[in-house]
Amino acid sequence: MWLHFLSALPARAFRLFSFALVTSLLSACGGGADGDGDDGETLSVTFAYMGSLQLLRPSVMAPQISGFNDRTPNCILVSGRIPTGLTMGGDCTISGVALESGAFPFVVSVGASGISNRLDFQGSVLVFGPSVTYMLPDADNGLFSQYAVGDPVDIAPVNAIFWSPGLATRITYSIESGQLPPGLTTALSQPANLPAIPGATYTFTATNLTTPGKGLPAGLSLDPATGTLSGCATEGPAREQFNIRTAVLIAGRSSQIDTPVWIETVSPVDFIYVFGQRLANQPAVWSLEIRPNVTRPDLVLNYSFRIDPATPLPAGLSIDPATGTVSGTPTQAFTGDIGVIARVSGDQGATFERTIILSMLIN
Numbered sequence: 001m002w003l004h005f006l007s008a009l010p011a012r013a014f015r016l017f018s019f020a021l022v023t024s025l026l027s028a029c030g031g032g033a034d035g036d037g038d039d040g041e042t043l044s045v046t047f048a049y050m051g052s053l054q055l056l057r058p059s060v061m062a063p064q065i066s067g068f069n070d071r072t073p074n075c076i077l078v079s080g081r082i083p084t085g086l087t088m089g090g091d092c093t094i095s096g097v098a099l100e101s102g103a104f105p106f107v108v109s110v111g112a113s114g115i116s117n118r119l120d121f122q123g124s125v126l127v128f129g130p131s132v133t134y135m136l137p138d139a140d141n142g143l144f145s146q147y148a149v150g151d152p153v154d155i156a157p158v159n160a161i162f163w164s165p166g167l168a169t170r171i172t173y174s175i176e177s178g179q180l181p182p183g184l185t186t187a188l189s190q191p192a193n194l195p196a197i198p199g200a201t202y203t204f205t206a207t208n209l210t211t212p213g214k215g216l217p218a219g220l221s222l223d224p225a226t227g228t229l230s231g232c233a234t235e236g237p238a239r240e241q242f243n244i245r246t247a248v249l250i251a252g253r254s255s256q257i258d259t260p261v262w263i264e265t266v267s268p269v270d271f272i273y274v275f276g277q278r279l280a281n282q283p284a285v286w287s288l289e290i291r292p293n294v295t296r297p298d299l300v301l302n303y304s305f306r307i308d309p310a311t312p313l314p315a316g317l318s319i320d321p322a323t324g325t326v327s328g329t330p331t332q333a334f335t336g337d338i339g340v341i342a343r344v345s346g347d348q349g350a351t352f353e354r355t356i357i358l359s360m361l362i363n
Contacts, residue, residue, distance in 0.1 A: 043067055043112070046067060053126070055129035058096075058097055062093045069287075070287050071115065074090050074110075075090065075092035079107045082104055083127050084099045085099035101127045104127070107122055108121050109121075200250045202247070202249075203247040205222070206229075208240055209260070210240040217265050220263075229263075239262065240262070241260055243260055267344065267352070268299060268301060268344065271340075271354075271356045272288070272289045272291070273326075280333050281331065285327045286327070288305070288323065288325060301345070303323075304342075305319055305321050305322075305340055308338075313338060314331070316328045324356075334362040339355045339358075340358055342355075
């Protein structure tokens with residue numbers, strides 16, 4: 001859900017009107033206490049919480065924000081609630097370990113430093129937990145399966161539809177209503193992954209379909225005995241398709257199943273320069289917003305920034321290699337895109353570079 005603050009009123013008008021989809025403005029205080037003044041400013045911004053979280057997983061959900069320029073946004077939870085185990089920081093980021101699943105609507109009051117009004121925004125946090133789905137063998141239309149008296153029955157639930165269990169996760173089951181036929185029972189708990197067929201031997205292999213001959217992304221490995229894909233990717237960003245082949249040997253008879261899987265390594269952060277007009281021969285600043293894109297709040301990242309030689313900065317401007325902030329006093333008008341190369345290194349050796357586009361309009 002996107003929330004738009006659109007410049008539609010003079011800077012002195014700073015009342016805010018809130019609906020399911022809000023169209024309004026944020027006004028900066030001017031020379032007087034009521035917001036009047038020649039230096040008054042109306043911001044046009046977007047604010048939204050996107051995506052979902054998983055039960056019992058360390059999570060970070062930062063709102064997608066743009067248009068605040070150099071002002072610092074802040075949030076206050078007005079009504080509703082977020083899941084137990086999560087907290088909303090003053091910077092609007094929701095983080096922690098969710099201890100309950102479901103949809104949790106709330107209203108948050110959004111403001112920013114130096115802004116004379118606030119907005120009540122309706123949002124929601126969606127937390128996925130294990131789903132209990134039974135895939136019945138030889139079922140009629142997937143709903144019913146027939147067994148004769150004396151037939152062995154062993155039907156395991158599928159739990160990983162929207163939720164990915166950890167390697168040590170155990171799930172406890174109980175009958176909510178009704179009763180099982182005499183002679184059948186349900187295990188009170190079991191590992192979250194489906195049990196193996198007794199007496200079967202499994203072998204798992206991965207083949208890169210996107211780049212033949214190339215293996216898994218550096219840092220990742222596939223356990224040939226269990227099929228577990230694990231590790232920390234140390235290269236990217238990239239998106240490749242692999243074929244996971246499961247070879248099964250039962251009582252001297254072999255069979256195999258091919259499963260196509262996409263593996264995408266993405267940037268652990270997003271970089272955004274907020275577009276804005278600047279004046280020649282006047283001090284100017286373009287700040288870089290760095291937004292986490294991972295569910296590991298403990299991840300340590302290091303950054304460095306440089307200008308792409310193919311798109312040099314206008315005269316009078318320079319870049320801070322540590323923060324990516326571009327500043328200075330431009331000596332002439334300029335309109336165009338500047339390429340900023342960001343280099344990111346992680347705490348487990350992963351390093352990658354990506355180019356950020358800084359659109360400049362200097363009059």
